[in-house]
Amino acid sequence: MVDKLEQRSFLILLAVVTALFLFLLKPFFAPILWACIIAVLFHPLQIRLERWWGPRPNLTALTTLLACVVLVVIPVLLLLTSFVQQGVDLYQRLDSGELRPGQYLDQVRAAFPMIQELLERFDINTDRLRESAAAAAMTASRLIAQNAFAVGQSTFEFVLKLALMLYVAFFLLRDGRRLIEELVHALPLGDERERLLFRKFSEVTRATVKGNLLVAMAQGALGGIIFWILGLPAALLWGVVMAVLSLIPAVGAGLVWLPAAIYLYAIGEWVSATVLIAYGLIVIGLADNILRPILVGRDTKLPDWMVLLSTLGGLALFGINGFVVGPLIAVVFIAFWQIFSKEFNQKESNSKKTDEVEESNSSEPEPPAPEPESHS
Template sequence: MKPIDEESRQFVNNMVESAIRIGLIFILVWGTFHIVRPFILPVLWGAIIAVALNPVVNMLSARIRGKRTLAVTLVTVASIALLISPFAMISTSIYDGLMFLTDVVKSGQLSQWTPNPAIQDWPLVGPSIFDGLTYLSLHIKDMIVQFLPQIKVVLSHLLATFGSGLGSLVMFFLSLVIAGVFMAASEPISQAIIQVFERSAGEHGTRWANMLSNIIRSVLVGVIGVAFIQSLIISAALFTFHIPAAGLISLVILVLCIAQLPAILPLLPLFGYMYLTADTTSFIIFTVWGLLAGLSDNILKPLLMGRGSVVPMPIVVIGSLGGMMYAGIIGLFLGAVILSLWWGAFTVWLKIDQGKALT
């Protein structure tokens, strides 16, 4: 039997060695995190996009005789074009709108504009609105001079937002390239992910891995896809009828649709604008077009969201909205995935518990 002092010394040595090892591991993890931190978000988006687009790559690869690399390249290039083209169109529209407003203010055209006298016939608020618009048209230059500091602040925020939009565009461009790499090596990556889930969740690992891939596709199609389709239809109406600042309004509508807010809200003042400035036929067509597009998500979401998923749609919707409020757009997917994992664990536990009760 060893003396007590020797046992104490050995215990202290083991504790010191363990502390050193844990400290080295912590330093390694801390350094690795800070090195890869700039790439975490693009890699996450790349993985999400790869999971969503991989069925498209598989279908295209089968049509071109198994040339997967070519299929991945075509899908990636098409995705980049779909990303850049609307951004370039919206940016051009915003720039043209700002230049138009600047030219109008400088030339004094607003002072020559008078509101439609028919506004005075509106019940209750008509005369007040007409007087306000008349005063605005006559004193617009004085108001701009008076509120010039506030206007500069707003413009600076708009420029900062536009700059962050360019940064997001670069980030998504990088994410699409990363997604292309993931899709090109989808087989070994999927096998590795399934092995990780099997080590973590046992016999349920494969089912959970498939469940999460279905959830990601469901959210991407049911939220981002529906938002893109809805904003595209509304944008087509805005550009068709030459609505001022159509690009900026389209961007606002896209953000509202992704945030699951009614797209009809920014259209309501546009209906009034068309009523005042356009002929009756154009007003009716634009109003019907806008109403149908603004309410189309009520039809598209039940059709597209939750398809192929074993998780109830309320779980997916709550996870997506809660995740977005907590972590932004990436939270749409992370929130749905986390709640889906909890749902899967709950159902597995419930079945095991019921099995024990029956035996």
């Protein structure tokens, strides 16, 4: 009785201390998350370096981290800087009245009377829609400008989180396999189950980041290129917007290039509008279907409806990090239920087989007793 009380008390204290430690790490959730993602994504490169150089954990981890900085971190920082600059420029042009989104909507409405009739049939007030479009454009550009100012004011905090991410990523690259083995040994879920869950985490992290993020970057780059070729303003800004929208399933970059094509038709740019629609359908639209199987494969693909719900839920709860966290939670949910279903059905089938064997043994007729031998 005393041993059970001590064990329960220890488990309660263990849960409380673990919760406090996780709460302590809450302000650094994003750097730690992306450090884990870097360790998972660049682990194959680290293995290849270990084959070339032998067991040199510090050197291979540092080289892998430098490759990550050169290939990923620096290009993303340059892209974000250009994106913020164009966003601030767009806000200034909207604020000064140089750009008027409501005027563009009026041009589309005048060029396509059928759109006006369709909106009136559904009882949609076009004047209110015009004001809402102008207000939305102003709000979005103001948000970009305010965030740019906030980033400038909190540069030290941003640099600190970036350094923390790279620091944690180095130790995860160096000691990650040992940490996983210690977790497998410590967690009371069964070694096979824990290895399956860690494997699912690794697969879905690669599928979500390497697949969704690279496909989104490809679609955004393709969209920005065609906007630049056609002479549309703020090509880089709209390319980044298309990349962000491509992260959300069933939405995609069409929310940007399709209205742009309609506007080009409205102002009489028929050739440019037709080129943009054909390019959007053929090049941008097919990029997902061609690149995703190459980058990810189909083994870890979640159902489309679950990807949509988990991504939207993750974005609502965790912000921009939610496009990774949401599908991870969904795949862990599926993995737990798969383990439960497999083991429960296996136990149930084994018990049924045992019952059938016992019933068959009980239903078999007893062999006749041997006749007594007659001694003549």
